[in-house]
Amino acid sequence: MEEHYIKHQYDPILPKKQEWPVVRLARERKEFVKKVATQAEERILDLIGKNPEILKEELETTLYREKLRIKQNPWDVDPDDEGSFWGEVKNNLLQIHASGSLSKTKKMEAYREVLQKITSRYSEEIASNFKATHYKFTRSVVTYGFSRLLNAARVKGFGSLFSNQYTLQDKIQITGQTAQIRELATKGTIVMVPTHFSNLDSILIGWIISVLGMPPFIYGAGLNLFNISIFAYFMNALGAYKVDRRKKNLMYLETLKTYSKEAIQFGCHSLFFPGGTRSRSGIIESKLKLGLLSTAIESQRANFQQGITDVSGKIFIVPVTINYHFVLEAPSLIQDYLSMTGQERYYKENDEFSTSYKISKFLFKFFTKGSDISVSIGQAMDVMGNYVDQDGKSLDKWGREVNTEEYFMSNGKITVDAQREEEYTQMLGKRIVEEFHKINRVFSSHLVAFVAFELIQAKNSKLDLFNLIRLPQEDLVVDYEEFKAAAQLVLDKIFEQKSLGKIDVAPHLYRSMDEIISHGLDNVGMYHAKRPLIKDKEGNLATEDMSLLYFYHNRLHGYGLEKLF
Amino acid sequence: MALKNSSKSQPIGVIGVGSFGTAIANMLAEKNEVLVYSRKQEVVDEINTQHSASGKALNPKIQATFSPENLCSACGVLFFMIPSAAFLEVTRTFAPFLHPYHLVIHGTKGLVVQLSNGEELDTVVQLRRNQILTMSEVIVQETLAVRVGCLAGPNISKELTDGQPAATVIASKYNEVIHEGQRLLRSEKFQVYGNADIIGVELSGVLKNIIAIAAGALAGLGLGENAKGLLISRGIVEMAHLSKALGGTASSVIGLSGIGDLVTTCNSPDSRNFTVGYRLAKGESLPQILEGLEEVAEGVNTIRIVDAFLKTAGIRAPITENLHRVLFEDLPIEEALLFLMKYPFSVDVDFV
Numbered sequence: 001m002e003e004h005y006i007k008h009q010y011d012p013i014l015p016k017k018q019e020w021p022v023v024r025l026a027r028e029r030k031e032f033v034k035k036v037a038t039q040a041e042e043r044i045l046d047l048i049g050k051n052p053e054i055l056k057e058e059l060e061t062t063l064y065r066e067k068l069r070i071k072q073n074p075w076d077v078d079p080d081d082e083g084s085f086w087g088e089v090k091n092n093l094l095q096i097h098a099s100g101s102l103s104k105t106k107k108m109e110a111y112r113e114v115l116q117k118i119t120s121r122y123s124e125e126i127a128s129n130f131k132a133t134h135y136k137f138t139r140s141v142v143t144y145g146f147s148r149l150l151n152a153a154r155v156k157g158f159g160s161l162f163s164n165q166y167t168l169q170d171k172i173q174i175t176g177q178t179a180q181i182r183e184l185a186t187k188g189t190i191v192m193v194p195t196h197f198s199n200l201d202s203i204l205i206g207w208i209i210s211v212l213g214m215p216p217f218i219y220g221a222g223l224n225l226f227n228i229s230i231f232a233y234f235m236n237a238l239g240a241y242k243v244d245r246r247k248k249n250l251m252y253l254e255t256l257k258t259y260s261k262e263a264i265q266f267g268c269h270s271l272f273f274p275g276g277t278r279s280r281s282g283i284i285e286s287k288l289k290l291g292l293l294s295t296a297i298e299s300q301r302a303n304f305q306q307g308i309t310d311v312s313g314k315i316f317i318v319p320v321t322i323n324y325h326f327v328l329e330a331p332s333l334i335q336d337y338l339s340m341t342g343q344e345r346y347y348k349e350n351d352e353f354s355t356s357y358k359i360s361k362f363l364f365k366f367f368t369k370g371s372d373i374s375v376s377i378g379q380a381m382d383v384m385g386n387y388v389d390q391d392g393k394s395l396d397k398w399g400r401e402v403n404t405e406e407y408f409m410s411n412g413k414i415t416v417d418a419q420r421e422e423e424y425t426q427m428l429g430k431r432i433v434e435e436f437h438k439i440n441r442v443f444s445s446h447l448v449a450f451v452a453f454e455l456i457q458a459k460n461s462k463l464d465l466f467n468l469i470r471l472p473q474e475d476l477v478v479d480y481e482e483f484k485a486a487a488q489l490v491l492d493k494i495f496e497q498k499s500l501g502k503i504d505v506a507p508h509l510y511r512s513m514d515e516i517i518s519h520g521l522d523n524v525g526m527y528h529a530k531r532p533l534i535k536d537k538e539g540n541l542a543t544e545d546m547s548l549l550y551f552y553h554n555r556l557h558g559y560g561l562e563k564l565f
Numbered sequence: 566m567a568l569k570n571s572s573k574s575q576p577i578g579v580i581g582v583g584s585f586g587t588a589i590a591n592m593l594a595e596k597n598e599v600l601v602y603s604r605k606q607e608v609v610d611e612i613n614t615q616h617s618a619s620g621k622a623l624n625p626k627i628q629a630t631f632s633p634e635n636l637c638s639a640c641g642v643l644f645f646m647i648p649s650a651a652f653l654e655v656t657r658t659f660a661p662f663l664h665p666y667h668l669v670i671h672g673t674k675g676l677v678v679q680l681s682n683g684e685e686l687d688t689v690v691q692l693r694r695n696q697i698l699t700m701s702e703v704i705v706q707e708t709l710a711v712r713v714g715c716l717a718g719p720n721i722s723k724e725l726t727d728g729q730p731a732a733t734v735i736a737s738k739y740n741e742v743i744h745e746g747q748r749l750l751r752s753e754k755f756q757v758y759g760n761a762d763i764i765g766v767e768l769s770g771v772l773k774n775i776i777a778i779a780a781g782a783l784a785g786l787g788l789g790e791n792a793k794g795l796l797i798s799r800g801i802v803e804m805a806h807l808s809k810a811l812g813g814t815a816s817s818v819i820g821l822s823g824i825g826d827l828v829t830t831c832n833s834p835d836s837r838n839f840t841v842g843y844r845l846a847k848g849e850s851l852p853q854i855l856e857g858l859e860e861v862a863e864g865v866n867t868i869r870i871v872d873a874f875l876k877t878a879g880i881r882a883p884i885t886e887n888l889h890r891v892l893f894e895d896l897p898i899e900e901a902l903l904f905l906m907k908y909p910f911s912v913d914v915d916f917v
Contacts, residue, residue: 384665384711396709406665407711410741411575411641419740420712427711 010178010213013186017132020215021267022239026130036262037123040255041116047254052108056093059114062249063089069246077226085121089114115251122255128218128241138234139210142203172204175504176377176439178212180390181318184380185214187392188314189267191296192217193432194375195284195321195440196273198329199225204322205271206238208375218263219271220256220292239268245277257295264299264315272296274432278329280337282554284321284436288429290422297421297428300383301408305416309405311392317385317428319378319435323506325445325523327551331530334551338466374506376439384424385431437558441504442494444520449552451487452478452533452541454565456549469546478541488513489564490556503559524552576600576628577749578640580655582608582618584722585672586646591726593644593749594624601629602636621726637662642670642745644716645704649675650861652700656707663708668742670735672716673700674770675863676870686866692873694811699767714742715763717770717822719829725755732756734822736766758821765813769823772807773830774838774864775871775885776800780831781842782891782898796884797824797831799905803882805916807871810878815916838864851892868892883908 017023025032048054066086070078096102096110184190194205202221209217220243226232241259244252264270276289296315303313327333379387382404386394394402407424408414455478460468491513497503508519521541525532525548532548533541543549576598579590586601593599601618603609612618612629630636637643637659647655652673663669677698678686698706701713714737725731735746735757743759751757760766776796783792801824805815817823830836834843841862844854851865872889875882887904890896 400661402665402709404665409666410668412666417739417741423738424711 010182010211012213012215013182014215020132021269022128022130022216022218023132025218025263025266025268026128026132029127032262032266033123033127034120036127036255036259037116037120039262040119040123040251040258041112043254043258044115044119044251045112047250050108052104052111055108055111055115056096058250059089059093059111059118062118062251063093065249066247073246075224075227075246077223077232079125089118092117118251119255122247122252123259126241126243126256126259128239129236130216130218130239131236134233134236135216135238138238139207142207171372172208173372173374174208174211174377175374175441176320177318177379178377180380181377182212182214183390184316184318184388184392185269187311188316189264189299190214190217190269190316190318190380191264192269192271192318192320193274193293194271194319195436196275196278197282197322197324197327197333198278200328201273201278201322202238202240202271203234204373204375205320206234209271214269217269217271219273220260222277253291257291257298260292261295261299261302264296265302270296274429278333280333282327282330282334282551283557284433284440284555286433286558288432290425290429293428293432294421294425297383297424300404301414301416301421304405304408305414314388314392314404315383316380316388316392317383317432318380319432319439321376321378321436321440323374323376323441323443325372325443326526326528328527330525330548330551331528331545334547337551338469338547374441374443376441376504378435378439381431381435383428385428438502439504440555441506442509442556443506443523444508444516445524445552446520446555447487447491447494447509448517448520448533448541449524449549450556450561451483451490452543453549453553454562455483455486456543456546458565465550469550471546473542473544476543476546477536480535480540483541484513484517486565487517490561491516493561493564494559497559574598575641576639578602578636578643580636580643580645580659581647582612582629583646583648584621585720586644587618587621587623588720588722588725589644589646589672589716589750590627591624592752592755594626595752597626597749599624599627600636600639601627602631602633603629604631606631633659634662637664637667641666642668642749645669645671645673645700647671647673648860649673649677649700649863649866653677653703653707656703660708663710665709665711667710668712668714668745669704669708669710670714670716670737670742670746671700671704672720674717674767674774675700676771676867677703678870686869689869689873691877692870693877694874697811697870697874699764699771701763701767712739712742713737713763714739714746715767715770716746717766717826718758719821719826721829721833728754730754730756732758732821732825734758734760734766734820736760736763736817736822738763760817760820760822762814762817764811765808765815765817766820766822768808768811768813769804769818769820770826771863771867772804772871773800773823773827774862774867775888776804776827777830777836777838778842778845778862778864778868778888779884781834781836781839781844782846782888782902783842784834784839785843785846786898786902793831797827800827800884802914802916803884806880807882807885809916810880811874818916837862841865845891846898865892 014020048058063086070082092114096107102110181190194201202219216239218239218241221235221240223242223244225235226242243256260270272292274288274293275285279285296317300315382388382394384404384407386396386402388394394404396402456476457468460471491509494503494505498505509516521533521535528548530545530548532545532552533543536542577593579586579593579599579601582601582603590599590601601612608618609629609631612623612627616623616625652675678692679696679698680689701715704710704713714735716733716735718733720731720733732755735743737743738761747757747759779796779800780793783796801818804823805818808818809815830839833839837858837860841854841864868885868889871882871885875886883905887901891898891901
């Protein structure tokens with residue numbers, strides 16, 4: 001073994017299921033949903049300054065967009081009564097409008113009732129359907145099923161299907177601050193923020209959380225995933241609440257934020273994919289969606305306001321990177337990226353995870369062939385981005401203790417200042433991106449893709465990205481020796497950065513350069529029909545799909561390595 | 566912890582009792598108790614017993630201390646009014662006592678450069694943006710304070726002390742900092758504007774010193790008002806581009822801290838930067854000029870830093886580049902002027 005991966009069974013930190021925050025939440029689901037609806041209503045009223053005219057406008061906008069969505073972009077998962085619900089909202093609004101003589105307060109009350117209806121509906125829709133029994137079942141299915149597949153493929157001979165020689169943890173390595181996250185999960189509330197490249201990430205992270213002996217985390221999963229029944233089952237079992245990206249109206253977004261905030265305050269460990277969606281370009285997220293992140297800061301402040309100043313009210317942000325040799329969706333992700341002209345709004349979701357057949361096929365390939373995954377757990381931070389120690393105390397750059405509460409104080413009191421918290425959210429976002437880059441693990445496949453793409457680009461320095469991708473095959477060949485020298489240069493730089501703590505590497509990068517290259521070539525995008533990088537008959541390197549090469553190359557973007565070319 | 570009661574009884578802290586610091590302390594004292602910091606025991610004694618600092622009269626409501634710890638625990642709002650050369654050091658002195666609840670507003674125009682080992686500002690050729698810190702960036706990097714603001718604008722201390730009408734900008738990403746600054750400083754003689762683009766406002770105050778040197782040079786060459794108008798206008802364009810490249814917005818440059826301060830400085834022969842340019846045009850060399858000045862003319866350092874930054878950023882800034890050649894590469898000032906007149910500026914305004 002080149003490195004001791006963490007491979008042992010962790011004891012559960014909360015052995016009794018009844019104590020799991022997510023189980024308690026499921027028990028109190030009804031009251032919780034109601035609370036979220038009421039709180040969301042308050043928030044919206046605050047936002048619009050309790051002005052009936054603005055409320056009316058917002059209600060009308062929401063109604064219009066919802067009707068449009070129902071007509072233009074219906075999904076299987078949508079409830080049947082959607083049409084009638086919004087029809088009713090429309091009638092209500094018309095009635096209020098028709099009785100024009102109402103006083104201002106009366107009018108407000110009437111609009112408020114409609115608002116209440118909407119937030120209640122949204123809140124119910126968002127709330128998760130966690131069932132502890134389903135969770136247990138799913139977890140054992142995942143673990144059992146996966147390890148059967150794994151052993152079937154790797155251990156030869158009769159009985160292989162029942163061998164336990166390999167376990168999932170051989171395939172998926174967990175590295176980093178595992179002890180700390182377990183420790184902190186017993187003391188305060190964890191908000192885990194992983195990078196996001198593939199739809200498999202949520203299942204993977206769910207599995208990791210359970211391997212680490214932690215109770216399930218709740219997280220917002222795209223409603224589109226619930227269209228597929230396998231996924232819907234998994235998601236519900238893993239404590240997912242639903243995020244519908246089609247709904248961009250104020251009321252929905254505020255209800256969603258309230259849900260997340262209340263759940264964190266309830267003590268539920270949460271998971272956000274802060275990039276908001278899978279990274280289309282293959283670049284590590286550099287701009288985060290701040291909406292859900294702001295709820296972490298808000299809950300922290302609310303806890304302080306309620307006088308919970310000990311560690312039990314503290315919220316810990318834990319960045320996580322997931323490192324792959326291969327991303328199933330890469331071809332279409334990069335196509336999306338290339339065809340996007342910055343107008344994300346008009347961009348339609350298009351999933352390769354569209355059928356259960358395709359997923360199973362992928363899973364089979366994944367478990368029966370090589371291609372490892374590693375997950376790095378970063379050091380926990382408080383909501384201001386200060387590292388925290390094992391006891392949950394925040395520390396500044398010089399190791400002095402910081403009282404996180406003080407960030408929310410003015411004149412000796414905790415104060416609520418939305419604009420301040422917006423800035424704090426941005427700061428936190430920047431810190432998370434910094435941490436992503438630090439804990440990102442370089443794989444051989446990232447290295448070879450990066451070097452090959454940069455060499456081709458350097459040779460065609462006059463072409464922009466789009467022309468580069470359209471180059472004919474014969475221009476896309478790189479001499480092996482030249483490649484090897486460049487790869488060594490990049491690798492040296494990576495090790496230099498590693499010694500400064502700016503990046504991490506997989507153990508296989510300590511092998512000889514020839515071995516690294518062949519390992520990288522074997523693994524980079526290994527299941528794609530067109531391989532991003534191969535060795536041709538002359539022993540030189542060639543690509544079958546330049547845009548895929550670009551995708552895998554992007555993993556090393558943001559470290560200034562381009563300057564070497 | 567040392568959380569003191571409500572703001573009413575909390576004094577406002579002022580760090581630095583130079584001419585600007587004293588003027589601001591006096592203005593703050595109109596509404597609040599003020600506690601000022603000085604390192605020197607005799608200055609502290611003078612303030613506490615005679616209510617004056619280096620002979621300048623101080624409001625009796627101003628008390629002094631030489632303990633950073635006392636000042637930080639007594640005050641929630643701090644004004645850092647220190648010369649840029651001492652800024653880093655003083656900030657580090659205060660760092661152990663600053664908490665996240667402190668609001669810090671600084672009034673220092675300058676940049677701090679972080680060089681790698683063995684490099685000197687005199688010899689450095691290239692600078693990246695992350696090696697250049699504005700003063701608010703220094704505070705955030707060195708301390709736990711996050712709610713930071715800056716004070717900038719045409720504020721000649723003597724005029725402020727005389728009670729002449731004037732205005733300033735408080736810039737901060739945090740509205741609460743702007744509001745607090747306005748609440749503390751605003752009076753019928755002093756208007757306080759707010760701006761969210763703190764980097765742009767800080768840069769405006771810094772970059773205008775470059776143009777001030779050029780204005781002095783034009784005066785030294787005996788040129789008239791047409792030339793000055795030309796310089797101010799082209800100077801603003803150059804400041805806008807530089808500010809953008811360094812992370813500010815162009816719009817702050819046309820505000821009080823940019824054009825407002827620039828016009829004032831270009832018309833004040835007492836300003837150190839103006840003097841450097843003036844004497845340069847009269848034929849003196851830079852070392853000769855600097856020898857006579859008590860404090861550093863900030864513009865000279867700024868030209869060095871910006872010139873080194875231009876080389877990494879790959880942009881052009883003709884006024885700065887030519888001043889750099891005059892100051893450090895012995896280009897005769899007349900040639901620099903000729904070069905600028907021939908420079909192909911074809912567009913009047915290209916930044917808004």
